[in-house]
Amino acid sequence: MTLRKVEILVFLALTLVIAVPARAVASVLEAPFQEADGHDAAQEADEHRQNAGAEHAAEEAELDVVHHNSDSIYLDFSPFAIVELPRIFLVRRADDSIGVDFFWSTHAAVEAGGYLALEQEGDHGGILDAQLEPASGEIIMDFSITKHLVFAWIVMLMLLAAFLPLAARYKKGIGRETAPKGKFHNMLEALIVFVRNDIVRPSIGAKADKYVPYLLTAFLFILTSNLLGLFPFAAAATSNLMVTATLAMLSFVYTMMAGTKDYWKHIFWPPGIPILVKPILIPVEILGIFTKPFALAIRLFANMTAGHLVILSLIGLIFSFTNLFGPVVGWGVVPISVAFSLFIFLLEILVAIIQAYVFTMLSALFIGMAAAEHDHHEESHDHAQASLATVEAAS
Amino acid sequence: MIVAQNLLAPNWGLFVWMLVSFLALMAVLGKYAWGPITKALEEREKGIQDSMDQARVALEEAKAIQADNTKARREAEAGAQAFLRAAREDAEKLRNNEVEKTREQIQTMQEQARIEIEREKDSALDALRHQVADMAIVAAEKILHETLDADRQKKVVKDFLGGFSQN
Numbered sequence: 408m409t410l411r412k413v414e415i416l417v418f419l420a421l422t423l424v425i426a427v428p429a430r431a432v433a434s435v436l437e438a439p440f441q442e443a444d445g446h447d448a449a450q451e452a453d454e455h456r457q458n459a460g461a462e463h464a465a466e467e468a469e470l471d472v473v474h475h476n477s478d479s480i481y482l483d484f485s486p487f488a489i490v491e492l493p494r495i496f497l498v499r500r501a502d503d504s505i506g507v508d509f510f511w512s513t514h515a516a517v518e519a520g521g522y523l524a525l526e527q528e529g530d531h532g533g534i535l536d537a538q539l540e541p542a543s544g545e546i547i548m549d550f551s552i553t554k555h556l557v558f559a560w561i562v563m564l565m566l567l568a569a570f571l572p573l574a575a576r577y578k579k580g581i582g583r584e585t586a587p588k589g590k591f592h593n594m595l596e597a598l599i600v601f602v603r604n605d606i607v608r609p610s611i612g613a614k615a616d617k618y619v620p621y622l623l624t625a626f627l628f629i630l631t632s633n634l635l636g637l638f639p640f641a642a643a644a645t646s647n648l649m650v651t652a653t654l655a656m657l658s659f660v661y662t663m664m665a666g667t668k669d670y671w672k673h674i675f676w677p678p679g680i681p682i683l684v685k686p687i688l689i690p691v692e693i694l695g696i697f698t699k700p701f702a703l704a705i706r707l708f709a710n711m712t713a714g715h716l717v718i719l720s721l722i723g724l725i726f727s728f729t730n731l732f733g734p735v736v737g738w739g740v741v742p743i744s745v746a747f748s749l750f751i752f753l754l755e756i757l758v759a760i761i762q763a764y765v766f767t768m769l770s771a772l773f774i775g776m777a778a779a780e781h782d783h784h785e786e787s788h789d790h791a792q793a794s795l796a797t798v799e800a801a802s
Numbered sequence: 803m804i805v806a807q808n809l810l811a812p813n814w815g816l817f818v819w820m821l822v823s824f825l826a827l828m829a830v831l832g833k834y835a836w837g838p839i840t841k842a843l844e845e846r847e848k849g850i851q852d853s854m855d856q857a858r859v860a861l862e863e864a865k866a867i868q869a870d871n872t873k874a875r876r877e878a879e880a881g882a883q884a885f886l887r888a889a890r891e892d893a894e895k896l897r898n899n900e901v902e903k904t905r906e907q908i909q910t911m912q913e914q915a916r917i918e919i920e921r922e923k924d925s926a927l928d929a930l931r932h933q934v935a936d937m938a939i940v941a942a943e944k945i946l947h948e949t950l951d952a953d954r955q956k957k958v959v960k961d962f963l964g965g966f967s968q969n
Contacts, residue, residue, distance in 0.1 A: 477809050478816070495815075550815040559820060563827045570835040577842035584849070599839060619840065620832040628824070649813050653820040712809060 472719035474536075476712055478553045478647050480513055481535050484640050492557065494539065495550040501543040507550075513539065559644035562631045566624075569595060602626050602767060610771035614665075614778055618771065621661055625654055626767040633711060633759030637752065645762075646711035648704065655704035658770040662699075665778040699773050703766060710762045714755040721748040768798050935963060 475483075482490040491512035499505055510516035513535055517524050524537035540546070573595050577583050587596050602623045608615040629645055636643020644650045672678070674692040677685065721744050729737030772795055938959055943952075 473809060477811075478813065548815050548818070549813065550819065552819075553813070553816055556816055556819050556823075560823060563823060566827065567830065570831055570839070574835040574838045577839050583842035583845050596839075596843070599836075600843065603840065616840070620836045621828060623836055624824070624828045624831055628827070647816070648810060649816045650820050653817055653824060656821075657824070 472716050472723060475719060476642075476646060476715050478555045478649075479535070480551050480553055482554055482557060482640075489535070491535070492552040492554070495552070496539075496541070496546050497548045497550060498541055498546050499544050505547065508541075513537075554642055555644045555647040555650060558635060558642050559628075559632065559650060561641075562628060562635055562644060565631055565635075566627055570627075598627065598630075599623060606764070606767050607771050610768065611665075611775040611778055615775075618661060618665070618774055621657065622767050622771055625657070625770065626763055629654070629707065629766055630760065630763035633763055634756070636711060636715065637755055637759065643711050643715070645707055646715060648708045651704040651708040654707070654766070655700040658703055658773065659697075659700035661770070662696075662773045662777045665774045667778060667780060669780065670777045699769075703769060707762055707766050710758055714751060714758055717751050718748045718755070721751065765798050769795075772798070931963070935959065938963075 480492050480494065482492065484490065491514060494508075494510045494513055494516045496508045497505070498508055508516075508521070510519065510522075513524075516522045516539060517534055521542050522539045523542060524534045525540050573592065576592060581588055582592060582596065587593050603616075603619050606626070607619050607622050611618055632643050632645040632650075635641050636646060674696065675689060677688055677692065680688060724744050725737055725740050728740045939955065942955055942959060
């Protein structure tokens with residue numbers, strides 16, 4: 408069989424796999440499919456509110472791509488299962504004491520009393536999407552385990568499971584006294600050496616090795632998260648703004664700690680610039696300190712979210728067309744939708760790798776610019792500028 | 803309503819969880835994975851570099867030894883050739899001497915032979931002369947027996963023979 412035939416068969420199989428269950432679900436559900444339509448969503452919510460509590464998220468009629476991509480306090484394996492996650496609240500009670508409330512699930516929190524589900528307009532109904540409020544007192548901070556946190560932990564466990572045995576191999580001498588052996592070993596070593604030799608060292612220079620542990624962990628965490636997000640029923644922790652903000656904040660802290668006297672001088676009193684321009688430039692420089700990590704967080708989050716939104720929207724087109732023009736057109740759209748989402752999916756694989764690289768590269772460059780000494784300032788500055796241009800072109 | 807409200811809603815609890823988890827991950831990986839791995843990699847890199855340096859030094863040494871060897875061999879060859887040439891020259895000289903000596907010997911022998919022959923010839927001539935004289939006397943005696951006495955005959959023959967030998 409030629410490759411061409413295999414490709415066509417795979418494509419047809421994918422089409423069926425996506426189309427058949429989707430059609431089945433669509434025909435069972437009476438409510439029309441709409442994409443994130445605020446007005447209809449509100450009506451839906453009203454209906455759901457009438458029998459709140461008994462309602463389940465899996466019975467939702469809407470395919471809301473934004474909702475699917477947002478964080479939630481349950482793991483959505485529908486149509487098979489919905490797994491609720493523990494709720495943990497740091498609360499100030501009515502008597503002004505501070506305490507921690509722990510429940511194994513959202514339902515448990517509501518059923519135990521003490522917490523009320525406040526459903527908001529635009530929610531899809533069901534207790535799982537509701538905001539929980541204590542009957543008395545107030546929540547100081549919501550430490551509930553969320554979907555993205557669970558997947559972040561899964562990624563961390565994967566990293567530990569991959570790299571601790573790898574380190575053990577090196578301790579045994581494989582790779583230290585002999586050449587690295589096996590696919591697993593070579594592949595992971597290539598990643599480590601790539602980050603150290605091609606990202607961190609050229610960007611930071613002499614003091615590079617101090618920052619290798621952070622940048623290596625960040626790179627592998629982001630890469631694994633991004634790729635994990637492409638699996639069915641999984642989610643990318645990096646498509647959560649708070650997760651990317653955490654990473655960006657760490658990059659920020661490292662940049663601040665790396666800052667030399669020179670770096671601060673360039674920000675607060677840039678040399679070689681006319682005195683009249685300084686009042687303009689200094690605020691820009693100060694702002695620049697904060698916009699860099701901000702951009703890091705937004706870039707990663709937006710890239711990871713956008714791809715998923717596009718894939719889901721393309722699949723959603725099938726249902727929109729069915730509702731608008733009838734089932735025949737709906738079926739007709741299936742191959743096109745699948746082809747496009749397949750294309751975006753492949754693009755997503757590329758983006759997953761590029762964004763991990765870009766985040767790490769930019770973090771390393773920011774640290775490198777802050778850590779640069781005056782002697783080779785010009786040189787490393789030039790290098791940084793060149794690298795920055797490359798990275799920005801890539802992203 | 804903001805469509806993407808859920809996506810952008812800040813969740814500081816998650817932030818804290820992530821911070822703690824990530825720092826813990828970094829600590830564990832840093833201590834038990836990156837540390838040993840990068841150390842091992844550096845050791846290996848150093849090992850490879852050392853081996854290469856050593857190989858380069860060994861190569862230099864080998865080249866030097868080879869050059870020495872070549873030089874020594876050339877010298878030995880040149881020596882052997884010179885020796886051979888000298889031997890050949892000696893042999894040539896010896897042979898020439900030998901030839902010369904033989905030639906001289908032959909010449910001496912030829913000379914001696916010639917002298918011998920000369921002497922033999924002289925003595926033979928003398929003997930011949932005597933015999934001829936005697937025969938002549940005998941013949942003349944027989945012819946002139948009656949006319950001449952012995953002394954007169956001898957004088958006549960001597961005069962005749964004297965003129966003969968001077969020619």
